[in-house]
Amino acid sequence: MDFCVGAVAAMASTLVTNPLDVIKTRAQLQGELTARGYYVPFYNDSLQSMRMIIQKEGFLALQKGLLTSVIHQGVRNGVKLGLYEWLSFKGFLCDDVNTINFYNSLMASAFGGGMGALLTTPLYRLSTQFQARAAPEIAVGYQHRHSGLVQALMSTYRTSGVQVLWKGTNANLVRSVVGAAAQLTTFSHVKEVLRDYEVFRYSRVLTAFVAGTFGGMCQTIFQTPFDLVCIRLNNQYVYKNGRGALYHGMLHCFYKIIRYEGLFALYKGLPIIYVKNSRHTTLYLIVWELLKAYQHDVLLIEDRPHSCYHDPDDI
Numbered sequence: 001m002d003f004c005v006g007a008v009a010a011m012a013s014t015l016v017t018n019p020l021d022v023i024k025t026r027a028q029l030q031g032e033l034t035a036r037g038y039y040v041p042f043y044n045d046s047l048q049s050m051r052m053i054i055q056k057e058g059f060l061a062l063q064k065g066l067l068t069s070v071i072h073q074g075v076r077n078g079v080k081l082g083l084y085e086w087l088s089f090k091g092f093l094c095d096d097v098n099t100i101n102f103y104n105s106l107m108a109s110a111f112g113g114g115m116g117a118l119l120t121t122p123l124y125r126l127s128t129q130f131q132a133r134a135a136p137e138i139a140v141g142y143q144h145r146h147s148g149l150v151q152a153l154m155s156t157y158r159t160s161g162v163q164v165l166w167k168g169t170n171a172n173l174v175r176s177v178v179g180a181a182a183q184l185t186t187f188s189h190v191k192e193v194l195r196d197y198e199v200f201r202y203s204r205v206l207t208a209f210v211a212g213t214f215g216g217m218c219q220t221i222f223q224t225p226f227d228l229v230c231i232r233l234n235n236q237y238v239y240k241n242g243r244g245a246l247y248h249g250m251l252h253c254f255y256k257i258i259r260y261e262g263l264f265a266l267y268k269g270l271p272i273i274y275v276k277n278s279r280h281t282t283l284y285l286i287v288w289e290l291l292k293a294y295q296h297d298v299l300l301i302e303d304r305p306h307s308c309y310h311d312p313d314d315i
Contacts, residue, residue, distance in 0.1 A: 002089075005291045006081025011074040013284030018069050019062035020276035023049040025131040027269030028231045029141030033246065033260040042138045046275050056135040065130030068149050072123035076116035080180055081288060083112035093188075100192055105185045113180025117172045122165035124172060126152050128234040142237045142245075164242050168233040171250035175230050179223035187215035187285055208289040209282055216281035220274045225266035227273070229253045 014021075027043040043049040053061050087093060087108045095101050117124070129144040129152070146152035156165055191211040194200040200207045232253055237245040247253040257265055 002085040003078045003082030006085070006288060007074040007078025009081070009284045009288035009291055010077030011070050012287050013280050014070050014073040015066075016283060017276060017280040018066050019050065020046060020272070020279060021069060022053070022062055022064050022131045024269060024272050024276045025128055025231055025235075026134065026138075026140050027272045028228050029132055029235060031261065031265075031268070032141055032232065033256060035261060036265070042140065043269065043272065046272055049272070052138060053134075056138050061134075064133065065127045068123055068127040068130055071149075072120050072127050075123070076120040076176070077284065079116035079119060080109075080112035080176075080184075083115060084108050084184055085292070087112075100188050102185065102189065105188050106181050109184035110177045110181040112184075113176040114173050116180075117176030118169065121169045121172050122153070124230070125165060125168065125234040126156075128231055132235050141232075141235045144235070160238055160240055160242055164238055167238065167242065167244070168230060168250070171226065171230045171233055171253070174250065175223060175226035178226055179219050182222040183215045183219040183281060186218040187211045187281075190214045204289045204293055205286055208286040212282035212285040213278055215285065216278035217274070219281060220270070220277045223277075224270060224273055225254075228257070228266055228268060232257070 023043055023046060027049070030041055030043055031039040042052065050062060093100050093104045093108055126146070126149065129146060132141050133143055133146075134140065144152075146155065153165070188211075191207055194207050194210060200210070229250055233244065233247055233250070236247060239245065247256060254266075261268070
């Protein structure tokens with residue numbers, strides 16, 4: 001049940017935030033391996049980018065790759081949040097006084113994020129390619145010509161084999177482990193601090209909103225460089241032998257970005273990325289908290305003052 005709750009929360013959030021993900025992907029691809037000042041940046045901020053996409057491609061273009069993104073986010077975050085909640089229920093995250101242990105929370109977040117990423121790498125890859133496809137006048141990065149999820153899977157399999165769907169798994173694992181550790185650990189600890197204040201003690205939504213905002217902020221700071229590398233690796237053209245046209249792997253991608261675009265390019269599109277991460281994180285963690293509360297009421301499980309639980313036999 002914990003896995004389903006996490007999946008539903010993430011899928012609901014993706015329906016709302018997918019347009020921001022489309023903009024984020026394109027912002028990270030623009031000026032690929034080109035020094036600043038030698039290309040025209042099409043995607044500068046969220047509102048300007050939305051207006052431009054609507055003008056050039058139509059309103060529905062903001063939801064490119066929606067089906068793939070919803071499935072990807074549902075499975076990945078269902079695994080991530082489900083494992084985190086299960087470990088919390090088993091008491092792994094807490095010390096003897098039922099207070100969250102920072103290192104245990106960090107390891108549980110990283111483990112859940114890594115497992116979710118491992119399972120969904122093909123979906124993440126195709127989602128990136130769907131979102132990057134744009135009208136010729138505002139196109140950035142390599143333009144894949146997929147017509148749908150099933151066609152994309154079959155075409156990729158026929159061209160380069162099933163192994164190419166997991167190409168870039170190492171980078172995706174690092175990205176997800178870092179992001180999940182920063183996001184969930186911050187969320188849990190901020191939520192615990194806020195519950196010492198009466199205004200937050202009786203409002204799950206307000207508590208989750210503030211804690212989720214901080215979680216999204218930390219996720220953006222630590223995950224963005226790895227996210228950029230993953231976007232570049234997943235969107236590049238891949239030859240029939242499985243070799244990438246621009247990058248051979250995560251470290252090679254880091255090297256080429258820093259060499260041709262500069263060190264600060266690792267945070268390319270940061271304002272857009274923060275808007276996307278903060279909205280998505282806050283929204284799906286609020287939904288997650290509300291669904292957990294409903295789950296506890298239905299199953300008649302007492303809602304604990306912290307994220308941790310005692311042994312199930314004691315309930």
